[in-house]
Amino acid sequence: MVYDNLVPNFFGILEDEKEIISQKTNNGIGIFEFFEGKNILVTGGTGFLAKALIEKMLRTTPKINKIYILIRAKDKGAAFNRLKSEIIESKLFKCLEEMHGEYYKPFILNKLIPVVGNIYEPNLGMDIITAQQIDLIIDSAANTTFDERYDLALDANVNGPYQLMMFAKKCKNLKLLMHYSTEREGLILEKPFSMGKSIKKEKITSISPFTNFPSLHVHNEMDLVSKLKNNITNNIGLEQIMKNLGVERAKLYGWQDTYTFTKAIGEMMINSMRNEISILIIRPSIIASSYKEPFPGWMQGFRTIDPLIFFYRKGNLPCLLGDPNGLVDLVPVYMVVNATMVAMAKHGNLQNLQLNIYHVASSSINPMLKIIFGRYYPSNMKYNMEKSL
Template sequence: MESELFKCLEEMHGESYKSFIENKLIPIVGTIYEPNLGMDIITSDKIAQEIDLIVDSAAITTFDERYDLALDANVNGPYQLMMFAKKCKNLKLLMHYSTAYANGEREGLILEKPFSMGESITKEKITSISPFTNFPSLHVDNEIDLVSKLKNNITNNIDLEQIMKNLGVERAKLYGWQDTYTFTKAMGEMMINNMRHEIPILIIRPSIITSSYKEPFPGWMKGFRTIDPLIFFYRKGDLSCLLGDPNGLVDLVPVDMVVNATMAAMAKHGNLQNRQLNIYHVASSSINPISFSQIFDYSYNFLKLFPFVKKMRFFDKILDVENYIWEVLSKQHEVQNGKELTKIQIRLIKKKVEYLKNFSKLHEPYMFYKGWYVLYFLFLFFLRKMIHFYIHKQVKNISTCN
């Protein structure tokens, strides 16, 4: 309620703002991946009788999260939510936030289509080249069993954390996803599609969400996320180069546009109440593209008065990135101190270089990504224009012949 996001609403209602909000919102303690969403029976029964819309925005969004924790939030969470949704007598729609990057390592034109249990990006690629090649199907239950058995065999919690982090990335890469986050979000979609039966489902897949464009005011974003860390490290002078394609397109969409698209889609499908699964990509697509080099050119023009901000350089090898960052950071320390580096400073620089190297490797799949997303309503718009033009041309030709 104290968030800056609601400042306009607070000004509008004045002293009655608090009571206005309390009449609108009833917070309930729960856990997304537990039966009944972690609620007590009385509360869950009351909610199940009354609500007509569920909005699922619960997720772990860390790219390299522990596999067991990511499965709990992003896969088991949707499972428990669907189990609860089936108890809701008046439910008109369940709206689930996914990500456009649930499409994994698919490249080129990516359509808005659902995931079915057993599908995987690797399987798509292999069978498109050789239809008779066998590749293991991706089943959520198998992944959960794999994690459960592994956890039972590991007693050291320190080892467990790293093993689970590595396992998530390994399984994601095996089946064709960039990282643990996108992999488990795709499996969450599979779970929803597999369980939906008669429940109307709406899935919103935003690309990289950035700060607000207009509403409730420009520039709002909470936390340190999406593309912010890249700009932040660049501003400090730490991130002097990137592992990536400078001409690669980065798909950014302001948070208020995502919210507006969500409300429009919910209004449409909540009223229609068709027992279908509908998916929308909310992205800049080919309509308003921007490249990585453009982003850092804009950043440079804005930040160039700061002492350590230089033109961003791009490399396609991680070793070049590591060497260049080491060179830049070493010079910065020498300039600041006016003398050669001490052993402690060298150790600190090595630690920073290692962190930025891992940071670069984590974001590498996105920095070379070649996919772009179809906005379905725009596709229909252009299709209609093409049909109209074709008919008009045919009529004109007939008239000329006559």
């Protein structure tokens, strides 16, 4: 949905930098040249972030050859209907439509190819395209529910990357695989998660190097889920058991929730399987609505911090409680998109067969939530709270 003028300009302080995707200069990294003629496979293409990335690539690098979008659907017709309703006719693409006018639909239908498939299945469930056609893979598919059932979260965020890596090994012309991951609380280094490692293990061993701690391995977690499900014959209470299990396992290894935990395991899977594949991992912080591109205020659905801003502006949210010194890391979606394209061009051109990680965040440099609390905390709130108590 589009909030238009209802969303305050909280992201203005981020706008000091010049446009990231600009005309190539003599010392540029060749973004336009890199994407020219490329065939790209996108997973999670109907989602918030991937859709914004697709729009940006089509708007600024129109010489891309094809963008294949993996879509869960019963058949080709259903996949095309999803492509049409969720992408082509999305308000996000209105700037692209204005650019091409009457030629918009022929242009976009020539560029975007819906492919029936499923990230969890062998060969991604595809039977249309061959691996030899793919130059770049953009993996944006994920289950982002924080307290999801452990079995479902593992399937999406761990088995999905496994199947994707198996497919990538068949892509003889693959220049780069880009995978969106996530961040967690605290200081995070731009280094990969290695199989067997965990946050808690790192903390404990840094204090006492001789402390024994269970290693985190994918197959152990999969086996645990499989055995537990086999022991529950009637499925009564299975959903809650799996939700509780996900939180328990996450906290055991140092993570706060099932989502960030399984995304970290997914990174471990990719790192352990990469071999001769060039891998790029982007870890955004909380992604908020667009501040500038392609127009201010675009957001798909109600998510992250935007509902709070929206309802406060409308007068439906009288107060917002929180620590005035607390920091919540927010970044507008188009900045994540720009950083993604720059990083892809850089490492796709280098072809160094390494795993490269980037954090796209603001952290303490632009403490958004602190600004919100500092400026928009009603003056009579303390009195009203004390009176109600």
